[in-house]
Amino acid sequence: MAFESLKIEIIGNVTLFDLIVFAISVLAAAIIAKVVAIYLKKSLSDRIPPKEMDFLIRVIQAAIIIVGIYLALPSFDINLADMLVVGGTMGLVIAFASQRIVSNFGSGLFLIAERPMKPGDSVNIGAVSGTVEEIRVLSTIIKTHEGVYVRVPNEKIFTSEITNFVANVARRFEYTIGISYQSDAAKAIRIIKSLLDDHPFVLRHPAPSVFVDTLSDSSVNLRVFIWAPSRVWWSVRTEMLWAIKKALDAEGIEIPFPQRVITFARDKEGPSCSGTQGDGAAYGRP
Amino acid sequence: MFGIYKIPFQTDAAGITVSVEVEGETSTYRRVAPRETLTKRLGYREGRVIINPVEPVNLPSEVTGMIEFHFTPVTLRPSSRILICLKFPVEIGVFVGADENYTLLDVFSLARPKYSLYGTPENGFITRHVECEVFESAPPTDPLKEGVLFLAVRNSGRDWVEVSRAVFDVSALRIFHGRTVAISGEMEVFSRLVAETRVLDLPPEEGMKQSLRVFPTKRLLIPEKQPFMMEYGVGE
Numbered sequence: 073m074a075f076e077s078l079k080i081e082i083i084g085n086v087t088l089f090d091l092i093v094f095a096i097s098v099l100a101a102a103i104i105a106k107v108v109a110i111y112l113k114k115s116l117s118d119r120i121p122p123k124e125m126d127f128l129i130r131v132i133q134a135a136i137i138i139v140g141i142y143l144a145l146p147s148f149d150i151n152l153a154d155m156l157v158v159g160g161t162m163g164l165v166i167a168f169a170s171q172r173i174v175s176n177f178g179s180g181l182f183l184i185a186e187r188p189m190k191p192g193d194s195v196n197i198g199a200v201s202g203t204v205e206e207i208r209v210l211s212t213i214i215k216t217h218e219g220v221y222v223r224v225p226n227e228k229i230f231t232s233e234i235t236n237f238v239a240n241v242a243r244r245f246e247y248t249i250g251i252s253y254q255s256d257a258a259k260a261i262r263i264i265k266s267l268l269d270d271h272p273f274v275l276r277h278p279a280p281s282v283f284v285d286t287l288s289d290s291s292v293n294l295r296v297f298i299w300a301p302s303r304v305w306w307s308v309r310t311e312m313l314w315a316i317k318k319a320l321d322a323e324g325i326e327i328p329f330p331q332r333v334i335t336f337a338r339d340k341e342g343p344s345c346s347g348t349q350g351d352g353a354a355y356g357r358p
Numbered sequence: 359m360f361g362i363y364k365i366p367f368q369t370d371a372a373g374i375t376v377s378v379e380v381e382g383e384t385s386t387y388r389r390v391a392p393r394e395t396l397t398k399r400l401g402y403r404e405g406r407v408i409i410n411p412v413e414p415v416n417l418p419s420e421v422t423g424m425i426e427f428h429f430t431p432v433t434l435r436p437s438s439r440i441l442i443c444l445k446f447p448v449e450i451g452v453f454v455g456a457d458e459n460y461t462l463l464d465v466f467s468l469a470r471p472k473y474s475l476y477g478t479p480e481n482g483f484i485t486r487h488v489e490c491e492v493f494e495s496a497p498p499t500d501p502l503k504e505g506v507l508f509l510a511v512r513n514s515g516r517d518w519v520e521v522s523r524a525v526f527d528v529s530a531l532r533i534f535h536g537r538t539v540a541i542s543g544e545m546e547v548f549s550r551l552v553a554e555t556r557v558l559d560l561p562p563e564e565g566m567k568q569s570l571r572v573f574p575t576k577r578l579l580i581p582e583k584q585p586f587m588m589e590y591g592v593g594e
Contacts, residue, residue: 240479272418276474276487301421301473301484 094144101140105133126191126206172227173210179230180209189236196235200224238302242275245298245309249316250291252326257284257292260325264296267315273308275299290330359450359502360535363407365400372468372502376452378407389452391466398463405456407463410569411505411539412451413528415486416465423528423573424586426476426485427507430492431522431593434513434547443493444507444524447471448539453570462572468503476525477590485525496538496562505539508562513547520593521547524555527586529573531557534566544585545592553592556585 078089109129116125184207189195193204195214202216212229214222237243251260261282268280278299285295296316300308320327359371365385368377375390380403387398415422427444434440447469453460474487496506513519524545534540542558561568 241482241484242475242479270470272471273421273473275484276472276489278475299475299479303421304419 097144098137098140101137101143104140105136108136109133172225175227176210176225179226180207180211182230183207183212183226188234189239193239194237196237197224197229198232241302242278242299243302243305244278245300245305247296247298247313247316248285249294249296249320250288250327251294251320252328253292255292255325257294259323260294260320263319263323263325264294264316267312267319268296268298271308271312271315273300273304274312275301289332291328360410361408363409365403365405365407367407369409372500374450374466374468374502376407376409387452387454387463389464389466392468394466396464396466400454405454408453408455408460408570410451410453410567411448411501411533411535412465412569412572413531413533414447414449414467414469414471414488415528416449416451416572417467417471421473422484422486424476424483424485425526425528425531426474426487427509427524427526428474428487428489429522429524431520432492432511433518433520434511435518436513436516439510439512441508441510443496444488444490444509445493445497445499445504446488446490446507446541448501448503448505450502451570451572460570465572476523476588482590483525486528496540499538501535501537501539505533505541506562507541507543509543509545511545511547515547515549517549519547519550521545521553522593523588523591524553525586525588526555526557531571531573532559533569533571534561534563535569536561536563536566538563540566547592550593551589551591553588554585555588 078092079087081087109132112129112132113125183189189204189207191204191206195202195204197212197214200214200216200222202214202220202222205213205215205221207213209226211223211225214224216222249260249264251257261284264282265280268274268282274280275298280299281295281297283295284292286293298308298312317327359369359374359376361369363369363378365378366380368375368379370376373392375388377388378400379386379388383403385400385403387396387400389396413425415425425446427446429442429444432440432442447467449465449467449469451462452464452466454463455461472487472489474485476483476485493506496508499506509524511521511524513521524543526543531541534542540562542560542562543555544558545553545555547553
């Protein structure tokens with residue numbers, strides 16, 4: 073009796089038995105894909121970078137599942153040529169019915185082809201800033217610098233300005249360092265250049281540049297331009313600034329607070345009351 | 359210091375001490391170099407340790423697989439070939455394992471690393487920067503600090519050309535060691551902008567041993583690319 077019920081046609085000539093065979097085939101393909109993924113991870117994880125490994129696994133898993141579905145289709149007694157025609161028509165219907173999804177899908181394909189970013193890159197897309205975790209067909213996953221998961225639809229990414237901080241192999245950053253008017257700017261430049269020369273990741277070419285940029289209200293401003301490999305630029309930036317500060321302190325070069333010289337009108341008549349005061353605030357009676 | 363050691367052992371040279379001491383079922387790796395020390399616990403008490411020079415792109419951390427030699431300019435006439443020697447800094451690798459299966463345990467160096475950019479930030483390469491003089495024959499070196507690149511430079515172009523840069527892909531680098539540390543390389547210059555470099559699999563002197571490399575132990579599946587096409591110039 074139970075066996076008879078398996079032969080009942082549910083959709084067209086497709087019986088319950090056909091459906092079960094199809095489901096088992098697809099499930100088996102999915103299990104095989106999972107097992108293969110685990111095996112690949114175990115055996116190749118030390119030989120292929122993680123991001124490339126994820127891509128490779130996904131391609132292999134998709135191929136296994138497609139083969140599983142292909143092998144299961146005869147159980148439906150379906151002609152593949154007919155299915156392509158039906159699939160094409162269905163595709164058009166689905167496309168009209170779900171334009172946003174199709175738009176995201178198309179944008180995803182363009183993103184994959186154009187490759188403005190890849191997993192692992194540090195990027196800024198609209199208001200989201202972080203590291204690209206995964207580029208999917210419909211959306212892209214960003215892990216913000218605070219470690220928060222953000223899913224951005226590909227359509228939005230495609231129409232947004234993308235800033236990729238590590239797309240180029242090297243990048244430049246800069247500091248402005250103010251020293252007092254009494255300090256020797258040439259000596260400060262020598263000290264900074266020597267530090268830059270010592271750091272392995274401050275690139276030799278393009279050479280770093282240190283120069284007097286402006287004579288501002290409270291300090292002589294030195295500008296420092298540094299090129300570093302994009303992969304390590306942030307650590308170089310944080311290390312070098314403090315190293316420069318310590319080296320200038322050690323050589324007696326003052327990094328002054330903002331200050332202003334105030335001369336009271338009474339000074340012209342009596343004893344001098346002029347002096348310096350922090351942050352420009354002036355108190356006194358003329 | 360270069361050679362194969364059986365655990366436990368201790369070797370000292372030029373202010374560097376490398377040792378593995380057995381403690382019960384495990385052992386402890388210790389390296390004392392002039393600027394830093396390193397201690398690692400090993401989960402075994404038997405095996406072999408290989409110490410040899412490795413590709414000089416690992417310190418302070420790996421950011422590139424290219425090495426760039428900047429040397430005193432050498433002018434070549436068309437269709438000419440010369441052999442020059444260049445010094446390069448040595449990084450010392452410590453591998454542990456048995457039979458043919460070794461893994462990298464430590465890399466250290468007595469030389470100060472410096473990196474550079476060959477080409478443009480968009481399409482160029484980060485390179486380990488080596489600034490050196492040109493020698494007609496192998497200069498005397500301390501093998502723990504410096505090695506010698508024997509470089510055959512050929513001008514295949516139709517014009518005179520001044521060469522002062524050579525960039526190599528270290529994934530194909532073969533380092534040999536014996537009394538000295540050495541690499542053999544070739545550079546074929548096509549114009550002032552384009553040249554091709556390749557590293558040879560031949561020891562420059564007889565009796566030299568080939569070093570165990572860091573790159574193949576890390577990335578066996580990435581095919582070795584050689585030769586390397588220099589497209590951003592061979593001079594300043």
